[in-house]
Amino acid sequence: MNGVNGPQNGQPHLDHADGQYFLTEAYKVILEEVLCKGTDVKEKVCDWHDPEELSALLDLELREGGESHHQLLQRVRDVAKYSVKTNHPRFFNQLFAGVDYHSLAGRFLTEALNTSQYTYEVAPVFVLMENVMLTKLRSMVGWPQGDGIFCPGGSVSNMYAMNVARYRAYPQVKVQGLWAVPRLAAFTSQESHYSLCKAASFLGIGLDNVFMVKVNERGCMIPEDLDEKIELARSQGAVPFLVSATSGTTIQGAFDPLDRIADICDKNKLWMADSLAWNPHKMLLAGLQCCVFLLKDNTDLLKQCHCANATYLFQQDKFYDMRMDTGDKSVQCGRKVDCLKLWLMWKAVGTEGLAERVDKVFKLARYLVREMSKREGFQLVNEPQFVNVCFWYIPPSLRGKEGNNDYQEKLSKVAPVIKERMMRKGSMMVGYQPLREKVNFFRMVIISPHISQEDMDFFLDEIERLGKDLYNAL
Numbered sequence: 001m002n003g004v005n006g007p008q009n010g011q012p013h014l015d016h017a018d019g020q021y022f023l024t025e026a027y028k029v030i031l032e033e034v035l036c037k038g039t040d041v042k043e044k045v046c047d048w049h050d051p052e053e054l055s056a057l058l059d060l061e062l063r064e065g066g067e068s069h070h071q072l073l074q075r076v077r078d079v080a081k082y083s084v085k086t087n088h089p090r091f092f093n094q095l096f097a098g099v100d101y102h103s104l105a106g107r108f109l110t111e112a113l114n115t116s117q118y119t120y121e122v123a124p125v126f127v128l129m130e131n132v133m134l135t136k137l138r139s140m141v142g143w144p145q146g147d148g149i150f151c152p153g154g155s156v157s158n159m160y161a162m163n164v165a166r167y168r169a170y171p172q173v174k175v176q177g178l179w180a181v182p183r184l185a186a187f188t189s190q191e192s193h194y195s196l197c198k199a200a201s202f203l204g205i206g207l208d209n210v211f212m213v214k215v216n217e218r219g220c221m222i223p224e225d226l227d228e229k230i231e232l233a234r235s236q237g238a239v240p241f242l243v244s245a246t247s248g249t250t251i252q253g254a255f256d257p258l259d260r261i262a263d264i265c266d267k268n269k270l271w272m273a274d275s276l277a278w279n280p281h282k283m284l285l286a287g288l289q290c291c292v293f294l295l296k297d298n299t300d301l302l303k304q305c306h307c308a309n310a311t312y313l314f315q316q317d318k319f320y321d322m323r324m325d326t327g328d329k330s331v332q333c334g335r336k337v338d339c340l341k342l343w344l345m346w347k348a349v350g351t352e353g354l355a356e357r358v359d360k361v362f363k364l365a366r367y368l369v370r371e372m373s374k375r376e377g378f379q380l381v382n383e384p385q386f387v388n389v390c391f392w393y394i395p396p397s398l399r400g401k402e403g404n405n406d407y408q409e410k411l412s413k414v415a416p417v418i419k420e421r422m423m424r425k426g427s428m429m430v431g432y433q434p435l436r437e438k439v440n441f442f443r444m445v446i447i448s449p450h451i452s453q454e455d456m457d458f459f460l461d462e463i464e465r466l467g468k469d470l471y472n473a474l
Helices: 016-039 051-057 069-082 101-113 124-140 154-169 195-202 223-235 258-268 301-306 339-373 407-425 453-467
Strands: 147-151 184-189 210-213 239-244 275-278 291-295 378-380 388-393 429-435 438-445
Touching: 016 069, 051 069, 101 339, 124 147, 124 291, 124 339, 147 154, 147 301, 154 184, 154 195, 154 239, 154 275, 154 291, 154 301, 184 195, 184 223, 195 210, 210 223, 223 239, 223 258, 239 258, 339 378, 339 388, 339 453, 388 407, 388 453, 407 429, 407 438, 407 453
Parallel strands: 184 210, 184 239
Antiparallel strands: 147 291, 275 291, 378 388, 388 438, 429 438
């Protein structure tokens, strides 16, 4: 076949037979390197190389002519070999991990079909499917009616919420712009996701008008301070319009007291329990990306806020019900199909299967905390509320020296050094960060249902192995 030796006369790979042969061979590489080796606990989480070295190992240059089938398959192998294996049982670095094979099949199918979600005429199956998924997810939060849309990430969902909340309060902003609205104020906790500030910046509300509400020692928003911040905003001439609360903050996994916050929002007529941003690509294992923005509103507020009525897409004389076209609800024009991966996974395991996955990782988080308490040198930042286990590892060289003036400075260096060591070794990945007055601590995230108690034991053992000799590095 022509594809075996590359394109003839420099012609691009446009032949279906060539392409399908290459795809079949590439899939074998993906199956072996990513889905077999990448989930094998005996393999590295990452074959780490510094940027200069990695650049030398990879052939990233783009040339005038194309490459052979053999060369292209090597590129596929290289990408797989040197990428982080987020499916690995010892990848604890992010709020996503593991692989669901039914969801992955949905992702492959979505890419192969290569359609956009914006109209029924080009995505009839997926328009119906998205409606079913959104209805199901809304019902799980107690909204029998409403609206929603799949979004490219939770950050965009939060921007949707801020934009729709502003439009509901001041619909003239869509036509007249920021001159038509007063100075607005939004409220969120000190430990909320940074995307709230980004949304305020993008939408012209301004970072100075996002009021950070204090949290308690566990990272939960303090309702009394929210009340005070609302009054403070008003005293400065701003008009409060939105409160963003969090169930499972990014670092500590804290849960804001939603009922008490909702009461304050009802009293002040602020947007809060009107919408929900939910990311099934995290704990539900749907795969990146799979995020939904859910609305309680059933007055078509989402479409009114975002529609542009493009006549080349949303003709009013179509032969089917125009209400099936969802593109005008979206900030985007082209929109990837993100519902299939979640739908196919749900079909495979059912609601009970998804619940079992969640129960399992909560059980493992509790096991890890119990085992941690039995070992010297592990100190929790707070008792976990979720699957985020935040802790300091105190190496032998620092134990008993908490009163020293340089203790906090030295403690702050422990996590970065251990992180570097595990990355270069490839044994596991776990993140760390500071938080206000707290110096660097580890954030162990237990998300993947593929992990076991043995992985938790390995994690503790490996932290000890990598950190037991820390002295000069501090």
